[in-house]
Amino acid sequence: MEGYRKVEILSNEQLTSDMFLMKVALKDLPEPGQFYMLRGWEGVPYLPRPFSVCDADGEVMSFLYQKIGKGTAMMTTFKPGDHIHVLGPLGKGYPLHQGPSALVGGGVGIAPLLYLARKLEGPVDVFLGFREEVFFLEEFKPFVRNIHVSTENGSYGHKGFVTELLTDDYNTTYACGNMLMMKAVKERIHSPLYLSLEAHMACGIGACLGCSHKTKHGQQCICKDGPVFNSEEVLFD
Ligand SMILES: Cc1cc2nc3c(=O)[nH]c(=O)nc-3n(C[C@H](O)[C@H](O)[C@H](O)COP(=O)(O)OP(=O)(O)OC[C@H]3O[C@@H](n4cnc5c(N)ncnc54)[C@H](O)[C@@H]3O)c2cc1C
Ligand code: FES
The missing domain is CATH 2.40.30.10 (Translation factors)
Incomplete structure (x- = not known):
């Protein structure tokens, strides 16, 4: 190893x-x-x-x-x-931009957003989507201005998907979640947007080519060229 x-x-x-x-x-x-x-x-x-x-x-x-x-x-x-x-x-992380930011996470996709919220200087609003069980809200509170929550079953916050709550009026939007969610965020946000993509990974260092994703520059490895991509570079089917 x-x-x-x-x-x-x-x-x-x-x-x-x-x-x-x-x-x-x-x-x-x-x-x-x-x-x-x-x-x-x-x-x-x-x-x-x-x-x-x-x-x-x-x-x-x-x-x-x-x-x-x-x-x-x-x-x-x-x-x-x-x-x-x-x-x-x-891999490559999220660039830290000035000004108001929105952080959007679905399920376990909220994992990288806490550390990001701590590092960003501008006001930060988070949009967190869960299936049923809500977690980690208290951890975000010290570092963010607003927390918007959705659950698919309506047990907490907005009933539905978190992308339905998202507005396109931030300097930068940062997102992490499954591919369907990343595609939905990209369709909604036209200001600067960074997406963290997921894939099965064997090596994590660009050696096995098992994690490639379609981009404007051809196939790229999510592990080495990402996992964070500028949304303008990423192509979805
Ligand atoms: C860059 C990156 C960061 C990640 N960060 C986190 C994190 O912070 N916390 C976290 O819980 N998970 C994270 N994941 C996903 C995590 O790596 C997988 O859930 C894990 O590898 C599953 O391993 P397993 O042996 O338990 O499941 P397996 O037995 O390998 O698979 C179980 C099921 O999960 C599916 N699956 C496994 N990996 C993925 C994946 N990457 N994308 C979609 N479906 C998958 C399989 O198809 C299968 O149906 C991340 C993935 C990537 C690429
Ligand atoms: S996991 Fe091997 S190239 Fe990305």
């Missing part, structure tokens, strides 16, 4: 039925939107998994993750004092 570092897990807390927050002892200060390949297991699943930096203060780094398959199920079993292997920081 060349380039991987062994780091200690400090905590691994369950937030909702499937969301967890893991803190590790890692002194890096990456750019908001950058990610790490994480591996804390031997054998199946063989590949490491990519996770965005949720927060970092130069001593402790947090990863917000959703239990979705084999790797993330294994992550839920990690205890304080256990060790994982990390490769990073990887």
